[in-house]
Amino acid sequence: YPKIANDPLIMAFITDYLRLMVSGNMDPFEIDTLMEHEIDTFQHEAEIPAHALHSVGDGLPAFGIVAAVMGVVHALGAADQGAAAMGQMIAQALVGTFLGILLAYGFVLPVSQRLQLQVTEAIKMLQCVRVTLMASLNGMAPQLAVEFGRKALFTAERPSFTELEEHVRSEGSSTRGTGTG
Numbered sequence: 418y419p420k421i422a423n424d425p426l427i428m429a430f431i432t433d434y435l436r437l438m439v440s441g442n443m444d445p446f447e448i449d450t451l452m453e454h455e456i457d458t459f460q461h462e463a464e465i466p467a468h469a470l471h472s473v474g475d476g477l478p479a480f481g482i483v484a485a486v487m488g489v490v491h492a493l494g495a496a497d498q499g500a501a502a503m504g505q506m507i508a509q510a511l512v513g514t515f516l517g518i519l520l521a522y523g524f525v526l527p528v529s530q531r532l533q534l535q536v537t538e539a540i541k542m543l544q545c546v547r548v549t550l551m552a553s554l555n556g557m558a559p560q561l562a563v564e565f566g567r568k569a570l571f572t573a574e575r576p577s578f579t580e581l582e583e584h585v586r587s588e589g590s591s592t593r594g595t596g597t598g
Contacts, residue, residue: 418588426539430455430546438554445554452547460540467532474525481517485510545569 421427434452437443488510492503549566557565567581576584 426459427542427546430543431550434547434550438550445551448554449547449551452543452550456540456543456547459543460536463536463539464533467529467536470525470529470532474521474529477517477521477525478514479517481514481521484513484517488513541569541571541574 421431430452434448437448437451489507492506492510495506496503545566548569549562552562552565553559563581563585564578567575567578
């Protein structure tokens with residue numbers, strides 16, 4: 418399974434907990450609690466950049482308004498230069514508001530939302546692994562443990578029971594003959 422093998426987060430999570438499971442010295446409840454704490458810590462740390470960008474995005478329209486107000490004040494200070502010059506200064510002042518809104522809603526907040534989505538997807542993967550490992554540790558047959566993990570996925574991402582069964586069978590049959598098991 419190259420996608421799993423090439424994902425350092427998932428591989429570290431699986432190997433760390435398989436190591437604890439085979440040691441035989443920990444109660445399943447303790448392992449489950451430890452997994453929950455690790456996932457919570459990962460989530461907290463991974464959400465920091467998304468929250469920071471979101472805060473910047475929330476503040477950009479206000480900076481645009483401040484720029485506009487300062488530009489209008491500057492334009493009013495130059496009232497003796499005529500209507501054409503004042504009109505140009507006020508137009509430049511309004512560009513500040515436009516840029517603040519454009520940067521916030523067009524760039525910074527969408528990037529923040531994308532980062533948050535990536536964190537949510539990573540958390541869901543870790544939860545799926547956690548549920549699967551715990552089902553296995555509690556004595557469930559491998560097929561049933563995988564079913565527990567399948568149920569932990571978002572419904573939009575969750576394969577049907579039949580789709581998962583067919584995928585596992587096709588992967589199992591393709592690795593048996595190659596010796597890559």
